[in-house]
């Protein structure tokens with residue numbers, strides 16, 4: 001039993017870290033484009049912004065459990081199966097990309113508009129403004145965003161367990177729900193709570209250390 | 216030599232058209248220390264946004280030597296922007312970067328080598344009197360010190376023109392004096408052309424040789440500080456000088 005829970009814990013950690021990683025790779029550029037393509041952004045492209053924005057809204061409005069099922073054919077195409085750890089990751093990444101994109105968008109929106117103007121007058125290219133101003137200035141916010149994404153994905157990963165996605169959620173459903181082993185159910189919950197706490201406090205610690213706006 | 220030629224800019228609101236720059240013209244010689252003064256809404260910031268090439272006029276243009284600034288596009292525009300130094304009222308520093316990195320920023324944009332950057336930044340830090348502060352972050356600096364960083368950053372790429380938009384409006388009297396002294400000293404040492412935009416008479420009196428008075432989008436007076444302020448012609452100038460109605 002302990003072995004099962006340890007494996008489940010590591011599976012969940014693996015699923016969450018991998019899907020966070022891919023969701024960042026996908027969501028970060030989308031979030032950046034959502035900001036710079038705006039009408040008064042640094043590289044206005046209103047149609048592009050509208051299209052991206054409605055894609056993001058559409059995916060975000062689908063309940064995750066339905067998204068997982070709707071993605072079955074796509075998931076099978078990518079990893080060959082529609083259940084298991086790999087399949088979970090695919091669904092979580094698709095579900096989390098729009099989430100990350102919106103978080104990135106609001107993190108970048110916090111950057112001093114006058115500073116952006118100043119960078120333009122200094123002859124910075126759009127790429128330089130994104131990399132050297134927008135991203136640099138929002139480092140603490142971006143670190144907090146990673147932890148928020150991971151925490152959200154711990155919950156979503158458990159949901160993916162419903163359809164045999166592996167990890168703690170899977171165990172909770174198979175043993176706790178179907179075999180009435182309440183203790184297993186409780187233990188998975190305890191482990192997840194601890195996991196969330198650890199993610200939260202370690203990332204907060206790093207974010208605070210990186211925040212130069214604190215005296 | 217900068218030639219502002221019949222520059223006009225208006226903004227359309229819902230139902231009215233607001234002329235922020237009304238056919239203004241002036242020449243600014245190399246090495247001049249010029250003040251542009253006017254009350255709120257006179258069009259000072261609009262003018263500086265044109266001079267800093269982030270706004271296009273409706274008509275008229277600005278010449279820098281033989282270059283029509285508003286005809287520049289793409290790479291040429293970026294290159295020209297890099298030759299202008301601008302100091303803003305609100306500092307606008309990178310909060311996540313220290314003093315050294317902030318001053319180095321414009322130099323990194325043009326991919327200057329690390330050793331050259333170090334040499335230049337060290338020079339600027341001592342020019343603006345921030346020795347020992349290189350590693351400090353903006354949050355640890357006073358307003359005056361932040362403005363010194365901003366001035367050093369504006370000077371980093373050795374611009375031929377330094378534009379200052381209300382550089383002291385956020386500062387107290389003593390700090391204002393020290394920043395103005397710094398600008399005068401920089402002007403003396405480098406002979407860079409400096410344009411200071413302000414609504415404070417004392418700023419112009421303290422540092423400028425020549426002054427342009429702006430009112431409702433027009434240049435209503437232009438001359439040496441001494442001449443304009445001893446025999447003001449326009450109502451706005453008199454108002455700025457504190458003449459009371461009825462006393463005239």
Ligand SMILES: Nc1ncnc2c1ncn2[C@@H]1O[C@H](COP(=O)(O)OP(=O)(O)OP(=O)(O)O)[C@@H](O)[C@H]1O
Pocket residue numbers: 226227233234235253254255256257258259260261262414
């Ligand atoms: N982007 C804009 N859209 C619409 N109106 C504008 C815009 N920018 C400036 N204006 C208007 O143009 C006029 C001149 O504004 P400007 O900011 O140049 O004044 P200013 O002399 O800098 O005043 P202040 O001392 O208050 O900064 C003002 O009436 C202002 O409302």
Ligand SMILES: [Mg+2]
Pocket residue numbers: 259260261
């Ligand atoms: Mg202004």
